[in-house]
Each structure stands twice: as C-alpha cells, then as structure tokens.
Amino acid sequence: MGTLWKIAFRNVLRHKRRTAITGVVLMFGIGVYIMFGSMLAGMDRMSIDSMVDYSTASAKVTSPGYLETMSGTPLDFGLDNPAAIEKAALASGASGTTRRTAFVGQLSNYVDALPVMAFAIDPATDGTVFALERAVDAGEWFPGREANEIVLGRKLAAELGLSVGDWVVLSGRTRPGAENADEFVVVATVDAADPQVSNSGAYVSYGAAEGFLELDGLVTELDLALPRAATLDRALDEADALAAALRAEFPELSTRSVKDQAADYLAMRNMKSKFSYVMMLVVLLIGGVGIVNTILMAVYARVKEIGVLRAYGMLGRDVKSLFTIEGVIVGAIGSLAGALFGLALTWYMVEYGIPVGVFFQDGGLDMGNLPLTGSMYGEWKPLDIVVGFVFGVVVSFIAARIPARRAARLEVTDALRFV
C-alpha cells in the first residue's frame, strides 16, 4: 500500500497543472460554500439580534391570557408581581430587565393620522434590554422622564412630517375600555434596524401612560436580557435556559425565549441551511466532474504503466486503489485549499462585513427582520469548514472510483499494446 501511495502522490505532484486546475475548482466551490454559510449565519444573527434588540428580548414573560390574545395587545392581562420575576431573572443570569405594556394607538399630527404600535416603557431600564435608546438619531431620550413625551420611529415621523419638538395627538383604548387621547411632544426619533420600529413604533413613559390609559400599574410584559453570546446557537440556547428556569419558578406564567418567539423565522433558517447544502452539492458535483476528468486523463496517460503493473502481478483492485488514491489526494489538496480560502473569506466577513445599507436603503426590498442599515457580518461556522473539507474528499473518492474502475478493467495485453 505504501508504494501505491508513493506512486499516486508523486504522479499528483508530477502533473502540477492538472492538479492545480482541479484543485482550484474545488477550492473555489468549497470556499464559497463556507463563506455562504458564514453569511447566512451572519444574516440570521443580525435578524435575531434585531428581534432581541427591538421586540422579543432574550426572553419575555407574560400572563397566559395575554399570550393567547397578544395580537390584540389587550390591557386585560397583567403580571401580578413583576418585581419578583425580575429578581428571579437576575438570579438566573439575566443582565437586565424592563417592563413594557403594548397597545394599539392612533397618532395624529392634527391633520393626518396613522395607526401605530405603541408601548408604555420604563425609560430608565429600557436600555438594559432593548437598543431603542441607542438608536436615537434626533432629539433626546425622554429628558423629562415622566412628562408627556413621545419617541417615534424615524420613518413614522417622516411620514407624518414630524420633527423633534412637534406636538402630536395619541389616542388609544384605556384599560377600562374607553377611548382616550392626549397630546405628546416628540422628544426623539429612532433609526432602528428593525423596520417595524422605524415604520410604526411609538413609545411613551409609564409615567405618561398611567394617566392616559388608566393602567393602574398594569405591566403586560417583562422583558429580559442576557449578555451577548459568541454565537447565535449559544445565544438561543442560553435564552432557552433562562426561560426554562423562570418557567420552573413561575409555572403560572408564560415565559417564552427568543427561540420560542422566533420559531417561524428559525424554521425558515433551517430551510435556508438546506438550500446551502443543495448549493454545496452543485459545487461538489462540478468538482467531482473535474476529478473524474483528471483521473481519466491520468489513466489514459498511463495505460502502459497499468499494463506493466498488471503484468508483474498487481491485482485489478490495487490498480483501482492507485487511481482512487490519486483522486483523493487531488481532492484533499483542493478541499484543504477550499477550507483555507473559506476560512479567509469568513474572517473577512466576520471582521469587516459587507455594507448592506448601500443595497437596501431605498430599494423597497422586504428583508423581514434583517436590518436595513450598516454592515452585514459573517459568523464563524467551524462545522461548515470541516463539512466542506470532508465532503470535498468524500466526493473526490467517489468520483475517482469511476475512472479507477476503468483502469482496473483494462486487459493487460491491450494495455501493453497501447500507444
């Protein structure tokens, strides 16, 4: 077997150009697959981060009744003792907690009105969980804290022609069920990565909402943050663990991690990963054809050599092994180069990213939860690098068997006569 490896390895090195061409095809294929995987993972991370930063938090605690009718944002189901939940969450590893009460409202600039997704929030703690405060692009984050101040999504404000300092009328249904309206001054606008926040988000302090909605201390959701995890999978798992801990402590409440809340998106993510496998199959098919071609050329160039080996008693299966090994060596070189190329591309994606704002800013393209501004970064996916390499070698092995079998079947006398 050692001699077979020696002959195979030296032949691969002897035909450098042939090896290089096949290797480069595999290198590009596997490298792009790895980068694509990193990019998809990066998109997922950004999307989930965006959800966590602006709507789902790492985990959300509500009453079961609220959960059932959540789409109507009712003010009928509150949390009885949010302070106890907050204490338990912090003890279970949460890095921050904040209270929110969502309600559907109507925002008017005294001329036109638009429906808005409104929240009563705690301006002092909201920033420990959500990124809204950091996304302020004009004005100041609730300077009066408890006064009739409102923060609006940037596009919503633009739609109604509003600027910081303008007055608006916010109307909504109070907790007892009556329609109410009040005047608020726009203190800030937020340019959030989450398009829902930017297009229809309106935020008032609990202090202001208390009188306006007659909340009487009602908190419909408690949002929990976790320290940023290195990878998306870890972030999801940690959120699940936090939610599970709270579920155990407060079984009467509904505690949902970001993984539960983003179930639909994550199902789509699995579909995307299947697509990336399809892409890899196509790439490897091309690489496989390259390997078949390379080894077939090697077989035809060395028919006499095969004849000599067989004449001296080498078995057909050893001849098959010889050319299979050659294919595997070419494949392994290409796959290794592909893994390194993919590693380099992923490194670039992780370190520098690619700017997405340039492409989608005004394109009107619906990107779901994917942030429309800034750069899109890749994620490290070590498993993809290993999978890319292993698949490359396995495909090379399978592809090389085809011409190798042909070599093994050559008649000795025909092979020796071959010119």
Add this chain to the structure above:
Amino acid sequence: MAILKLSKIRRIYRKGDNEVVALSGLDLEVEKGEFTAVVGPSGSGKTTLLNIIGCLDSPTSGEVVYDGTPLKALGEKALAEYRKRHVSFVFQSYNLIPVLTVRENVELPLVIEKRLKPAEIKARALEVIAEVGLADKADRFPRELSGGQEQRVAIARALVKEPYVVLADEPTANLDSRTAEEIVELMRKVNAERKTTFIFSTHDKLVMQHARRVVTIRDGELVSDERR
C-alpha cells in the same frame, strides 16, 4: 527437462465478423536455462506467443505446461499468482514507472509479490542493480537515464524476483546497435550465471547471433527451430 511445454497452441482473435489466426497449432518445448530468440516478420505471432507463455493471454485451444503444471488447471487467481512468482517481462519501450527511482522500479515486482520484508527487498534490488552495472544510478529517476540504461533497469526489474523465465519482446528495438549488443550481452551473462531462461522476440540479426536457439514462426506456425 523442459521447463515449458506448449502443445497445439491456437490463438484466434475476433474483430467484428472476422477471425484473425495469430497462432495455429504451435508446438514448442523450452529447457531450463535456454537463451531462445523467437523471430519472424511483423504479424507472425511472436508477441502473441510471448503473451501466452507469460500467462498474459490464454490460448483458444492447446495446452501450456509450466514445470509440470498444466496452466489450464489453474484458476484465474492462481494463474496471476503463478505469473507474479515465476515470470518476468522486459518490454521494447522499457516501461519503467517514471515517478519511481531506479531502485524503487526494481523493487516493484517484489513489493507486488509481498513475500519479502522491506529490508530484504531493498538489499535484493541493490544487488541486481549492481549486477546490471547501475549501482551508482540507484537513486536516479528514469528520465535521468539513457535508453540503454533504462533497459538495464528493466532487466534488473525482471531478474529481481528470480523467475523461471524472462520474456523480452523486442528488447533492443529502441536502441542503437552498440547499446543493443551491450543489452544482449548482459542478458547472455545473466543467463549463463543465473541459469535464468530467456525467451525474446527480435528482428535484429545481430541479436539473433547471440541466441543459442532460434525459433522462427510465420503466419502463426513454427517454420524452423535451430539450436546452436
């Protein structure tokens, strides 16, 4: 005692609807240690005869007996094993493995045979390389050798496993006359010293002169058998 006995050997090839008779009822006996030239015009059946003697090809009819063993009785695997152990080949265009050094090329039959340990294989190969006068070229690659040197390596490769018979198909056809003579002299020397049986086909009158026996075939039939 005959080491090789061929009786009524016929070999017919089919090409489409046509039949080509390469050998038609040929009888031949070869004694151990003979140095035999098989001569005849192109297409007379020389290579077919050597292939059948070398167990690379099977006769359509007739019997080949090697050292008392009828080859017909052997299965395909046993036949390959027999060839691996007892028959060696020297080719017109040397057919060395270009990516192996002289020593590695010579070691190859023993490596394939898997009978000896690596150290023994190496020692045996170096011994035979020295015998063919290429001790200083053991680590060279075939591309670094002349045609004559390459053929010497091919002879060393054929001898290394100490076969019953070495079959050489036009071993000097690609060499100039001086080198051809050197190669035949080398074969003759090995034949005399080791008592290895040589059967070689040739067109070369000069080479024929060295043969102790000249078998002439034409149209697949033995037309003369001259012993000297």
